[in-house]
Amino acid sequence: MTVRVTVNGDKPYDVVVGRHLLGELPALLGPDVRRVLVMHPASLEATGEAVREDLVAQGYEAFAAELPDAEEQKTAQVAAFCWQVMGQADFTRSDAIVSVGGGATTDLAGFVAATWLRGIRVVHVPTTLLAMVDAAVGGKTGINTAEGKNLVGAFHPPAGVLCDLAALESLDRWDLVAGLAEVIKTGFIADERILELTAEHAHALREWAGADATEETWAVLTELIERSVRVKARVVGEDLTEQGLREILNYGHTLGHAIELVERYQLRHGAAVAVGMVFAAELGRLGGKLDDAVVERHREILTAVGLPTTYRGDRWDQLLAAMRRDKKARGDLLRFVVLDDVGRPVRLEGPDPTVLAAAYAEISKEPPSGNPGVPVQLGA
Numbered sequence: 001m002t003v004r005v006t007v008n009g010d011k012p013y014d015v016v017v018g019r020h021l022l023g024e025l026p027a028l029l030g031p032d033v034r035r036v037l038v039m040h041p042a043s044l045e046a047t048g049e050a051v052r053e054d055l056v057a058q059g060y061e062a063f064a065a066e067l068p069d070a071e072e073q074k075t076a077q078v079a080a081f082c083w084q085v086m087g088q089a090d091f092t093r094s095d096a097i098v099s100v101g102g103g104a105t106t107d108l109a110g111f112v113a114a115t116w117l118r119g120i121r122v123v124h125v126p127t128t129l130l131a132m133v134d135a136a137v138g139g140k141t142g143i144n145t146a147e148g149k150n151l152v153g154a155f156h157p158p159a160g161v162l163c164d165l166a167a168l169e170s171l172d173r174w175d176l177v178a179g180l181a182e183v184i185k186t187g188f189i190a191d192e193r194i195l196e197l198t199a200e201h202a203h204a205l206r207e208w209a210g211a212d213a214t215e216e217t218w219a220v221l222t223e224l225i226e227r228s229v230r231v232k233a234r235v236v237g238e239d240l241t242e243q244g245l246r247e248i249l250n251y252g253h254t255l256g257h258a259i260e261l262v263e264r265y266q267l268r269h270g271a272a273v274a275v276g277m278v279f280a281a282e283l284g285r286l287g288g289k290l291d292d293a294v295v296e297r298h299r300e301i302l303t304a305v306g307l308p309t310t311y312r313g314d315r316w317d318q319l320l321a322a323m324r325r326d327k328k329a330r331g332d333l334l335r336f337v338v339l340d341d342v343g344r345p346v347r348l349e350g351p352d353p354t355v356l357a358a359a360y361a362e363i364s365k366e367p368p369s370g371n372p373g374v375p376v377q378l379g380a
């Protein structure tokens with residue numbers, strides 16, 4: 001069954017969840033588009049090429065830009081490479097980009113679309129769970145700089161998002177699990193049923209078997225995707241440019257992004273956000289807002305699906321420096337999203353440094369012995 005969720009805004013668009021969705025591309029690209037750049041990471045060459053050939057068969061002049069894998073593609077250099085490809089192929093304002101990949105690809109492709117000729121159409125075809133439930137929806141685009149994560153970007157909503165569930169068949173279980181972090185985040189900020197479903201099926205999700213997954217597991221995963229997309233669509237439909245409400249989607253990200261930077265992106269975004277959510281829960285608890293039981297629920301559900309809940313205890317100065325560059329910060333004021341309860345996110349501004357350090361102590365574990373450079377592993 002195909003499900004459509006509309007994202008409201010100046011130019012409303014649909015997030016389509018189902019199978020065999022490529023036939024929808026021409027309608028999303030619109031009548032004026034002649035040239036299309038399909039952007040995909042090297043690891044998805046066959047999928048990217050299939051999309052490109054399909055577009056050629058439909059009469060488009062279609063090009064491909066093969067990108068480095070994962071976070072390595074979110075750089076100014078890679079964006080400049082894409083601008084060069086488009087310049088050499090005479091891309092005009094009536095041409096378009098199609099992204100095929102995970103969240104790193106949709107972030108980069110969205111940014112290139114936002115900046116080329118000050119903005120052209122982009123359709124996202126997310127291929128990871130994380131990109132389907134979060135990154136491809138909502139128009140936040142961006143690249144990293146040496147100083148931090150997503151420091152350069154733009155709000156540029158797509159013309160449509162095609163979540164073809166078949167893509168998840170080839171996703172390895174660590175990437176499926178990393179995507180569950182954003183699903184669980186959505187559960188904590190806005191939809192408790194997500195937490196119940198995830199906890200109930202944690203084992204099957206953690207042991208994701210791709211094409212061999214049972215019908216029951218596919219059904220649960222599909223419901224989790226739909227529920228998460230509905231929450232994200234509602235939030236970004238109300239507050240595209242993060243004037244207020246949208247900040248709730250950043251739950252767990254203040255420390256999460258700092259961990260990603262300190263680890264030089266050697267762990268997945270979802271894994272870092274998982275640790276960041278436990279940190280935020282501890283901040284809420286230490287600030288007298290959140291019950292012990294809800295904090296424990298964070299640890300239980302994240303551990304159950306194989307996500308980490310602790311981080312090495314000897315990186316506080318670096319993490320704090322990175323958190324000062326978080327986009328929610330204002331001047332010297334650090335701002336966090338914490339919870340009063342499940343489904344009740346609130347803002348915490350300028351927490352006392354001793355409370356911050358105490359929350360860090362609650363998530364700290366010994367640094368790996370013998371090799372201080374070893375990155376945190378999922379589930380470690």
Ligand SMILES: NC(=O)c1ccc[n+]([C@@H]2O[C@H](COP(=O)([O-])OP(=O)(O)OC[C@H]3O[C@@H](n4cnc5c(N)ncnc54)[C@H](O)[C@@H]3O)[C@@H](O)[C@H]2O)c1
Nearest residue numbers: 043070102103104105127128130134135140167170171269
């Ligand atoms: N813009 C937003 O609103 C938003 C929201 C959440 C996350 N993000 C960003 O998304 C990124 C993380 O996304 P991600 O977890 O999808 O990571 P990713 O894009 O790096 O993909 C993870 C890995 O999966 C591989 N892959 C992708 N699709 C596959 C498939 N179908 N089968 C097999 N392998 C596949 C990729 O090649 C990569 O190695 C981060 O950069 C994060 O900042 C953005």
Ligand SMILES: O=C(O)C(=O)C[C@@H](O)[C@H](O)[C@H](O)COP(=O)(O)O
Nearest residue numbers: 134138140149150246249250253327
């Ligand atoms: O869509 C949003 O808004 C989010 O915050 C979703 C996050 O999951 C996502 O990782 C986002 O890219 C983080 O944004 P940033 O503004 O903190 O870079």
Ligand SMILES: [Zn+2]
Nearest residue numbers: 182253269273
């Ligand atoms: Zn995120």
